[in-house]
Amino acid sequence: MDAVSDAAKPVLPDDRALVFVGFMGAGKTTAARRLARRFGVEVVDADARISERLGMPIDRCFAEQGEAAFRALEEELVGELLETARGGVFSLGGGALHSERIRNALRGHTTILLDVDVNVAWERAAGRGRPLARDPQEFRELYLRRRPMYMAAADVVLPADRRDRIDAALPSILALADAPAGTRLLWATSASGDYPVFVGRGLLGATLSPVGGNGFLVTDDQVGPRYADRLGRELAATIEIPAGETNKSLQTAEQVWIALGEHGMTQSDHLVALGGGVVGDLAGFVAATYQRGVPVVQIPTTLVAQVDSAYGGKTGVDLPSAKNYVGAYHQPSAVVVDVDTLSTLPREEAAAGYAEVVKTALIAGGHLWERVRTGADPDADTIFECARTKLAVVAMDERDGGVRQVLNLGHTVGHAIETVTGYARYRHGEAVGLGLLAALRLSGQDELRDEVAALLAARGLPVWIDPAEVDLDAVVAATARDKKRRTGQPVPFVLLDGPGAARPGCQVGDEELRAAVGELAQTGGGAS
Template sequence: MAPLKGQEPVLPADRALVFVGFMGAGKTTAARRLAKRFGVPVHDADAAIAEHAGMPIDRCFGELGESGFRALEERLVGEALEQTQGGIYSLGGGALHSARIRAALRRHTTVLLDVDVNTAWERAAGRGRPLARDPQEFRDLYIRRRPMYMAAADVVIPADRRDRIDDALPSILALHDAPHGTRLLWATSTSGDYPVFVGRDLLGAALSPVPGNGYLVTDDQVGPRYAQRLGDSLETITIPAGETHKTLQTAESVWIALGERGMTQSDHLVALGGGVVGDLAGFVAATYQRGVPIVQVPTTLVSQVDSAYGGKTGVDLPSAKNYVGAYHQPSSVVVDVDTLATLPREEAAAGYAEVVKTALIAGGHLWERVRSGDEPDADMIFECARTKLAVVSLDERDGGVRQVLNLGHTVGHAIETVTRYAMFRHGEAVGLGLLAALRLSGQEALRDEVAALLAAQGLPIQLTPGAVDVDAVVLATARDKKRRSGAPVPFVLLDAPGAARPGCQVGDDDLRAAVAELAQRRGATA
């Protein structure tokens, strides 16, 4: 269980905290920081290898060669992790190449310090590291190792600040009592950090303490199924399900209910449901008594991979989507992937469009998994969330790079607005918007590939001819909330998976042609 506020955390006696990551991630520094805090020794793998070999680590690597070094590393580190019951360990950047070490880590809590490649190079180059001499080889090695780190990690923490580990520690230790297989992402932003737990059977699990009394906001479809599993202490407020109810009128009904029930600033909200519930409850939390904490408990694929993170909250106006809102980061996010088992197939498919969008933004291993046809699972959801949170950490308020997360959304939101949020689910509209964005990007082969992925899930890849006014959709894009006075609406275009460009200008004729193509395409599934 997470320690209560003011209590000092206690290290588990039956498992070690093991820091892993690429060169320059700060593994040794983080391990020493925690060891000093708890008054225990640090077990540094590189130091142990150097002591055993009787020479500095770079010389050892040079004399033994990489294969000889890895064999020695595997024997010493594998044996230590297999025998230890607790403590704090720091491993070398290449240790996870060993199957023996990866297997030994399953007994422990593996903490990945997630460093970007440019920062890693700045920290590692010129310090005698044998694998940090050529920048391109360094970058290639980083790309090859990244999936290995992610697969092994129970915890992922950005490595940009040394004190991140202090803030995240209570949540890391909470994994000790969490259901088996639970993983932790540490989300960072200018206005605050918070834990994201991803796993199974998490509803009702005691993962992170929240202040005061709890008030639950859910809808009339999710609430009857899952609200009871969160415990009897939450006062429940139920709203009608569906995007058509993500309005100021619904928000007002929740504000009034909270006031009548006596909620104060020392209490908190819990949002149980999909993107509509999360957006609306988040907006209510941002504005009720000028802000109260909120725990997001997303139950749909679209909310688990995208909307529950990053602090964007809001409601729709008849003229445009998400026109009234606020930035309000959650105090924690609890993702129980078991809730996806009860999703209607159409809702799961709609969430898949956001998976494709995120994979196109991320590129690399995530895109390779998606394009191969892998179905979304806990690991894919975890990686989608990590991708979004990495972007948000750089630009919380949508001033620049965060706009890449709007890939496909400009046309998608316009389609939702024109059809009054009644003809397409959000993910369905985003899927159509992705196809338009890829056409505008000149990525014809990629567009066809994405269309095939969407169609395989039963998602629409065309607008029913005559049912949606193409000119009305084009006009609605001009009212997108990203526009600035006197300037055209910026679009996100894609040069290749992993290479999205925000702030792009698109000609009127090109935009109309891309939207019109959606209404002309044949052979699509609905």
């Protein structure tokens, strides 16, 4: 068992319990015990309490009395424990959230989901006397059925890969007590380090994850005047850049480097990036390179940034010949997503961000795709789940060695469209939407392509290209300059076998690519 230092014991909230939930094998009991030792309290293990009440092991209860009898007792006992709890640390069984009474009782506490991969869960649970872990296929199906239930209840989502994750995340978990109601925490992990992602409303003025030193704000001339004075932090300086993709350049980065030097920023200070994808990418790149690296807190204010670009550590600027050709991997120290900022987003910008929501849902599949395909407006839960999807991929492959390339679904053609049009004709999300349609045609997913086209068109996004404005041959040629290419090898594409089944590293023939891009000019009459 890992030793936990007693130095500087944290203070356990006296009104809200910390409750661990998750699937079998997630390590809920272990994490709860570890945390309870930090606070000097006893953990309340729901399954152990039920076994005591029954006077027998849970697997024996299942065998002799059936699952229904067990669930009835679980609901009664756990429901009462949570309804009367004032503080403390709890661990619940994997199926406890089937009870509406228990789900309602959790609303008065902080629910921590230990998010475990189904294959890892099976390795940990199989052959250990668990009545619901005997058949691998049934186990997987149960996992998929329960997953939306866990996500809906969770205030905190914490990867279950390491026992000490809870130690690093604890200060951020405790910060939720002072955050606006409804704030949720997603713990991001990567080979370079971990960081908190807060998602909620009214977060601009909240100090949730303090970073050392002075804060230097980088924003643009549209977002800064609207939101800079609402940040709940002291700022040593504010640096505004012109808004728009055309300003995501080395020249703009140089201007920010010079300004930071003139204002006296040191390595003990940090940047705050307030804005959309352009600000986040550029400020992240500046943070990665200024004095060989300083921390950056991302505060995304557009939908595309809140669901995608603020996470994962990819930073950079564009060259005239290709998008994102100069950059660095530099993970943020924290991401604070205030969904309220979307209320002032122009309709066209919100629509452009929606394309990234669709892309992420296609990659995730499952309940996220089922939610998005209804055409409903993205809400805080959708944004949270999109961020979780991306960060789960980044945790496996931070530097694009393989699986992370699935996040480029639709981007190879999309980036080519942006480059050919000088980053001025299409917003990033608009180009990605067009790229998605090309990728789905290349994947042979004709019905899914039609469904996605309808979702995009309903938001006013373009689903065809005017060949009088865009040289389609130049678009095809520009895909060959995609930054994923390797010397002597064709550019790899991401194709889709269906929602939740993306394949990176696929080779596409020249004629297939030309046909898929050319089709974008043959579907005139759609949104433009």
